[in-house]
Amino acid sequence: xxxxxDLDDRVIQRLKMSDLRMLLAVVQWRSMSKAASHLNISQxxxxxxxGELEHTLGVRxxxxxxxxxxxxxxxxxxxxxxxxxxxxVRQGVKDIAFLADSTAGEVQVGCSEPIAAxxxxxxxxxxxxxxxxxxxxxxxxxxxxxxxxxxxxDRRVDLIIARIKEPFSDEELHADVLFLEQLHVVAGxxxxxxxxxxxxxxxxxxxxxxxxxxxTLPRSLIDDAFRASGLPLPRARVVSSSFNLSSNLLPSGRxxxxxxxxxxxxxxxxxxVRVLPIKLRIRPLxxxxxxxxxxxxxxxxxxxxxxxxxxxKPRAKxxx
Numbered sequence: 667x668x669x670x671x672d673l674d675d676r677v678i679q680r681l682k683m684s685d686l687r688m689l690l691a692v693v694q695w696r697s698m699s700k701a702a703s704h705l706n707i708s709q710x711x712x713x714x715x716x717g718e719l720e721h722t723l724g725v726r727x728x729x730x731x732x733x734x735x736x737x738x739x740x741x742x743x744x745x746x747x748x749x750x751x752x753x754x755v756r757q758g759v760k761d762i763a764f765l766a767d768s769t770a771g772e773v774q775v776g777c778s779e780p781i782a783a784x785x786x787x788x789x790x791x792x793x794x795x796x797x798x799x800x801x802x803x804x805x806x807x808x809x810x811x812x813x814x815x816x817x818x819x820d821r822r823v824d825l826i827i828a829r830i831k832e833p834f835s836d837e838e839l840h841a842d843v844l845f846l847e848q849l850h851v852v853a854g855x856x857x858x859x860x861x862x863x864x865x866x867x868x869x870x871x872x873x874x875x876x877x878x879x880x881x882t883l884p885r886s887l888i889d890d891a892f893r894a895s896g897l898p899l900p901r902a903r904v905v906s907s908s909f910n911l912s913s914n915l916l917p918s919g920r921x922x923x924x925x926x927x928x929x930x931x932x933x934x935x936x937x938x939v940r941v942l943p944i945k946l947r948i949r950p951l952x953x954x955x956x957x958x959x960x961x962x963x964x965x966x967x968x969x970x971x972x973x974x975x976x977x978x979k980p981r982a983k984x985x986x
Contacts, residue, residue: 677722677723680718680722681719681722683751684715685715685716685718685719686744686748686751686752687705687752688701688705688712688715688716689716689719689727689741689744689745689748690745690748690749690752691704691705691712692712692716692728692735693735693737693741693745695734696733696734696735696736697734697735698712698713698716698735716728723740723744725738725740726738726740726741727740727741727744728741749820749821750821750961753821753961754962757962757963757964760772760964760965760966761964761965764964764965764966767799770799770800771797771799771800771801771964771965771966771969772800772801772802772803772964772966773800773801773802773803773824773825773964773966773967773969773970774803774805774822774823774824774825774967775802775803775804775805775823775824775825775826775827775970776804776805776806776815776817776818776823776825776826776827776828777804777805777806777826777827777828778806778828778829779806779907779908779909780829780884780909780925780926780928780929781827781828781829781928781953782804782806782909783909783929783933783934783935784926784928784929784930784931784932784933785827785928785932785953785974785977785978786804786827787932787933788932788977789970789973789974789977790802792973792976792977793969793970793973796969796973797966797969800966800969800970802970803823805817805822805823815836815839815956818839818956818957818958819838819839819958821958821961824957824963824964824967824970825955825956825957825963825967825970825971826955826956826957827844827953827954827955827956827974828953828954828956829847829883829926829951829952829953829954830843830951830952830953830954830956831883831951832951832952834952834954837959838958838959839956839957839958839959840956840957840958840959841952841954841955841956842954842955842956842957842971843952843953843954844952844953844954844955844974844975844978845928845952845953845978845981845985846950846951846952846953846985847926847927847928847950847951847952847953848926848927848946848950849884849887849888849891849924849925849926849927849946849948849950850924850925850926850927850930850941850942850944850946851867851870851922851923851924851941851942851944851946852916852922852923852924852925852930852935852939852940852941852942853916853919853921853922853923853939853940853942854916854917854918854919854920854921854938854939854940855917855919855938855939855940856917856918856919857919857920857922857940858919859873859922859942860919860940860942862943863943864943865942865943865944866944867891867892867895867897867944867946868895868897870900870922870944871897871898871900872901873900873922874903874904874920874921874922875900875901875902875903875904875921875922875923876902876903876904876906876911876912876915876916876921876922876923877900877902877904877905877923878905878906878907879905879906879907880905882907884907884924887924887948887951888900888924890948891924891946891947891948894946894947894948895947903921904921909929909933909935912925912935913934913935913938916935916938916939917938917939922942924946925939928953931981932977953978955971955974
């Protein structure tokens with residue numbers, strides 16, 4: 667026990683923030699020379715500082731590989747903690763600035779395109795009205811599956827808004843469900859299908875469909891809906907996850923598509939498309955705000971979450 671305490675004291679006395687900054691730069695650039703150039707110091711200074719850090723800790727922090735310098739298992743542990751240290755310092759600076767001026771601040775939000783096309787603008791609108799000097803930075807990912815919450819784990823965003831599968835289980839992340847999201851079959855206002863009061867999903871099999879790419883969560887939901895009705899999968903005429911493309915193709919009435927309820931409620935497409943009277947036989951998925959456990963969020967991020975909860979409150983009450 668005494669030996670461990672002596673090691674802790676020695677590390678605390680010798681460790682500098684600049685050493686951790688060099689450590690993170692070397693991991694990011696996989697090269698001491700590139701890290702040195704990025705930090706505007708000499709390569710020898712980086713090499714000496716990290717060598718002294720390894721000597722202090724008594725373990726090897728890096729290995730060389732064909733891809734460059736790679737952190738060892740010990741290095742990965744220190745990188746994770748160093749990332750958290752710098753993040754907490756940044757959050758502290760933000761909170762000090764917020765206390766000095768409670769109307770200002772920044773929040774980094776990650777989301778997929780369906781959220782960016784519907785719910786996110788509604789939240790930003792409310793946030794902007796109440797706190798006009800808070801700046802919202804948005805990082806977009808094509809799908810939740812490809813996002814893998816990496817930006818959140820690396821603390822590059824404060825939170826992620828996304829559809830999740832239940833049960834949601836992750837040792838590092840917490841999901842606070844906002845509401846349950848249902849998919850709807852939609853067509854443009856000029857579509858012939860809007861003149862029909864009764865439509866079966868089977869009637870639409872041979873129609874031109876605008877579908878998300880295969881092996882994405884939105885596409886899997888559509889496929890599940892057709893399978894649940896005992897139907898073959900529709901043949902796509904257009905395959906894309908772009909809501910810009912959808913907003914230009916759907917109003918003509920030629921194509922059919924599925925859209926999340928939040929896009930139809932909050933997004934610009936709500937004025938150009940109509941929901942067809944078809945109930946898809948799939949369970950709605952929760953839309954949640956996902957945050958990193960044990961991370962102190964900035965005050966601005968907390969206000970963003972409050973605005974998100976206020977925006978969806980009518981829907982949440984209806985579903986409860």
